[in-house]
Amino acid sequence: MTSSVPSVDRPGGPSAGLSSTGDALSRRGLFAYGLLGLPLAFVALPLYVLLPNHYAREFGMPLATLGALLLAARLFDAVTDPLLGRLADHLFGRSARSVLAVGAGSAVVLALGLAALFFPAVRGENALVAWALVALLITYTAYSQLGIAHQSWGARLGGGELARSRVVAWREVAALVGVVVASVLPALAGLAAMVGVFALALALGWWAWTCGPRPAAQAVMEPTGARSGGVAGLWRPWGKPGFRRLLAVFMLNGIASAIPATLVLFFIQDRLQAPPVQEPLFLTAYFVTAALSIPLWLRAVARWGLARTWLAGMLLAISVFVWTATLGAGDAMAFLVVCALSGAALGTDLALPGALLAGVIAAEGDSGQHEGAYFGWWNFATKLNLALAAGLALPLLGLLGYTPGTRSEAGLQTLSFAYALLPCVLKLCAAAALYFFLIPPRATDAARSSTRPTQGTHP
Numbered sequence: 001m002t003s004s005v006p007s008v009d010r011p012g013g014p015s016a017g018l019s020s021t022g023d024a025l026s027r028r029g030l031f032a033y034g035l036l037g038l039p040l041a042f043v044a045l046p047l048y049v050l051l052p053n054h055y056a057r058e059f060g061m062p063l064a065t066l067g068a069l070l071l072a073a074r075l076f077d078a079v080t081d082p083l084l085g086r087l088a089d090h091l092f093g094r095s096a097r098s099v100l101a102v103g104a105g106s107a108v109v110l111a112l113g114l115a116a117l118f119f120p121a122v123r124g125e126n127a128l129v130a131w132a133l134v135a136l137l138i139t140y141t142a143y144s145q146l147g148i149a150h151q152s153w154g155a156r157l158g159g160g161e162l163a164r165s166r167v168v169a170w171r172e173v174a175a176l177v178g179v180v181v182a183s184v185l186p187a188l189a190g191l192a193a194m195v196g197v198f199a200l201a202l203a204l205g206w207w208a209w210t211c212g213p214r215p216a217a218q219a220v221m222e223p224t225g226a227r228s229g230g231v232a233g234l235w236r237p238w239g240k241p242g243f244r245r246l247l248a249v250f251m252l253n254g255i256a257s258a259i260p261a262t263l264v265l266f267f268i269q270d271r272l273q274a275p276p277v278q279e280p281l282f283l284t285a286y287f288v289t290a291a292l293s294i295p296l297w298l299r300a301v302a303r304w305g306l307a308r309t310w311l312a313g314m315l316l317a318i319s320v321f322v323w324t325a326t327l328g329a330g331d332a333m334a335f336l337v338v339c340a341l342s343g344a345a346l347g348t349d350l351a352l353p354g355a356l357l358a359g360v361i362a363a364e365g366d367s368g369q370h371e372g373a374y375f376g377w378w379n380f381a382t383k384l385n386l387a388l389a390a391g392l393a394l395p396l397l398g399l400l401g402y403t404p405g406t407r408s409e410a411g412l413q414t415l416s417f418a419y420a421l422l423p424c425v426l427k428l429c430a431a432a433a434l435y436f437f438l439i440p441p442r443a444t445d446a447a448r449s450s451t452r453p454t455q456g457t458h459p
Contacts, residue, residue: 025157025167025213032212033157034170036150036205041175042198043114043143045182045283048386051117052394053265056404059128063398069133071391077140078383081148084141085376086234088149092156092372096214099149100206106146107206111199113139118191140383148379152371155358156215164355165301169294172350176291183283187276215368237374242360245437250353251381252430253314256423257349258389260321263397263419266404271412271419273329282339289343290350297347306356307438313348314431318424320345325420328412354378356438393418 025033052070055061061069091098116135122128154167178201185194237243260267268274268282300309320341327335361367361374397418402411 029213030166030170032208033154034174035208037171037175038178039198039202039205040147042178042182042201043110045179046114046194049261049264050186052262052390063394065129067391067394069129071387073133073136073140074383074387074390076137077144078380078387080141081144081379081383082234082376084145084148085372088152088372089370100210103146103149104206106142107202109142110139110146111202113142114198115195118195144379148372148375151375153215155361155371156368157213158367161306161359162302164358165298165351168354169298169351173291173294176287179287180284184280187280233370233373236370237377240360240364242363246356246360247381249430249434249437251385252426252433253349254382254385255388256426256430258385259393259423260419262389262393267415267419270406271415272327272332272335274332278332282336285336286339286343289340290346293344293347294351297351306352307434310348310352311431311434311439313345314427314434317342317345318427321420322424325416
């Protein structure tokens with residue numbers, strides 16, 4: 001028999017910031033934990049949205065080459081995430097201080113990697129491709145390690161369904177602030193300022209993390225073998241039907257979001273033909289309304305539960321975003337409205353899936369032991385979605401006649417289909433899967449609640 005006991009090495013004990021029941025965190029504790037979400041989301045927008053457009057327009061990299069490069073880098077990133085999840089579990093098993101120390105190293109590498117990507121020291125197509133690939137692999141690995149550790153930390157803070165939603169919500173609200181800053185800053189102050197501000201925000205976020213609440217120490221008796229770690233521990237989440245069902249919904253929904261995230265700047269610049277000064281306005285409207293919507297969605301969670309609230313957000317997103325397919329040159333104001341309403345729906349995608357996953361972990365008895373493994377595979381799914389969106393959508397657009405800067409009606413219609421209609425079809429499939437996999441008929445809710453946690457926590 002072995003025990004997993006996360007060390008407590010901070011004055012005030014592991015429950016600082018927690019209520020006496022451990023089911024709620026103070027606002028100060030939530031802020032301290034969630035602040036690191038700001039730089040992590042800040043860097044995600046340059047990596048996943050700005051970088052493809054930057055390399056295509058600034059360095060003339062062909063879309064097929066760019067798609068292959070991003071696909072290779074993101075597939076590597078996705079494959080390493082489960083291993084980084086097991087590393088996080090190992091570090092948590094040693095002490096919270098170990099998690100924070102490795103996180104500090106990852107933060108330094110992440111800041112340097114972002115600078116290398118946007119300011120390459122080489123020129124020439126082959127040299128630039130090699131530089132970008134190496135820089136992407138290093139940057140993605142550092143980003144993933146820090147993100148998985150931070151997510152696992154939040155899941156280990158415990159609490160009920162609403163408490164878990166609040167932990168994720170504070171992290172995601174900070175993330176939305178980071179995305180808004182990242183979307184506005186390059187246009188206003190340039191890429192150099194963006195990298196500098198990111199490095200400063202990352203240092204501040206890591207420091208706040210060290211000052212925030214820490215997971216409660218747990219002495220969990222477990223048999224040796226599969227539960228104690230190693231290769232079996234890496235694959236443990238896949239043995240849980242609840243995790244498999246939730247991940248299927250998450251992946252369908254994720255790729256529906258990843259495609260427009262990859263293509264949004266192409267759509268704004270070529271289909272809408274909007275001036276560059278308007279680009280930050282669209283992104284800001286999208287992410288600001290998402291942040292403002294999260295408190296309202298949390299109220300809905302208290303009434304409907306996590307799964308039904310997420311379904312409502314999906315249906316809202318489909319009903320709003322499908323109208324984007326009808327937009328053309330000069331329709332900037334209409335697109336701004338779509339961005340704002342779609343952002344309101346985005347609040348559910350940000351705050352609820354992670355809370356559902358934390359509920360699955362708790363229901364399976366894996367709290368305090370295997371969060372890293374679960375979030376490693378969770379991030380694997382996220383990265384795989386982004387890889388497929390970039391690696392398939394960009395080359396496919398090229399094959400179907402679209403090139404950046406085109407004014408060909410056929411090429412622009414192809415862009416509209418890929419940007420607007422295809423994501424709505426995928427989102428509808430995700431909503432159907434959510435309804436059938438995670439939401440039991442209301443007539444059986446009471447019977448099921450006697451044999452499992454509150455609906456929405458354990459699919």
